[in-house]
Amino acid sequence: MKTTWLLAALSLSVSAAAIAATDKEAQIVERIKPVGDVYLAGDEPVNTAPAGPRSGDQVYNAVCIACHSGAIPGAPVKGNADEWAPRLEKGLDALVSSAMNGLNAMPPQSAMASEEEIRAAIEFMSK
Ligand code: HEC
Structure with missing residues (x-):
């Protein structure tokens, strides 16, 4: 018991x-x-999703600048017409494809930006 x-x-x-x-x-x-x-009662949660495609300027400064500012040998430098001329001869579509899929030391950028954004970034960089 x-x-x-x-x-x-x-x-x-x-x-x-x-x-x-x-x-x-x-x-x-x-x-x-x-x-x-966490947000205070009565406040709307802040929507941090991007409103639309980023501009070429924004994509360059967020992603491409890491290598295309002169830091990585072989990566055509932003605004350097001499370095971009032979690239531009391939046509913009070919350059977009290189950036999306990667080329030699450049890893594929498709996870970093949309095709539209990459196209805008190339136009921004190559001028
Ligand atoms: C990790 C470094 C790195 C980053 C980040 C990078 N690139 Fe590149 N990129 C390179 C290198 C290196 C080359 C030269 C490759 C070669 O020709 O061998 C190159 C070449 C290119 C070319 C020329 C391709 C061709 O067919 O001649 C384009 C266009 C380009 N990059 C666009 C971009 C764009 C747009 C971004 C950003 C969204 C980007 N790159 C980010 C390293 C990078």
Whole structure:
């Protein structure tokens, strides 16, 4: 009889501890959730999705500048007509395709910008 009570009391306290642990876990998850999710009551969440295709200027400055500013040997430098002339002879479509799919030391840019944005960036860079 004594043992039964003891067991019952034990299992009660164990399950209470389990509930407390889940509760604590929920509190921790709530505390460490990304700040971006939190906004004051009454405020609209900020929409950070881009409104439309980025301009050539924007894409160049966000992506292509890493190599096409003169930092990487072989990458035609923005605004350098001599370096761009032989490239432009291939035609804009061929250049867009090179940038989308990659060419030698240039990794494919298709994950960084849309085809339309890459086309605009090439037009911006090659002038
Ligand atoms: C990691 C460095 C790197 C980045 C980032 C990069 N490029 Fe390049 N790019 C190169 C290199 C190197 C070449 C020269 C490749 C060759 O001719 O061997 C090149 C060549 C090119 C060419 C000439 C292709 C041809 O067919 O002659 C175009 C157009 C071009 N890049 C566009 C872009 C655009 C647009 C972006 C940004 C969206 C970009 N690149 C980002 C390194 C880069």
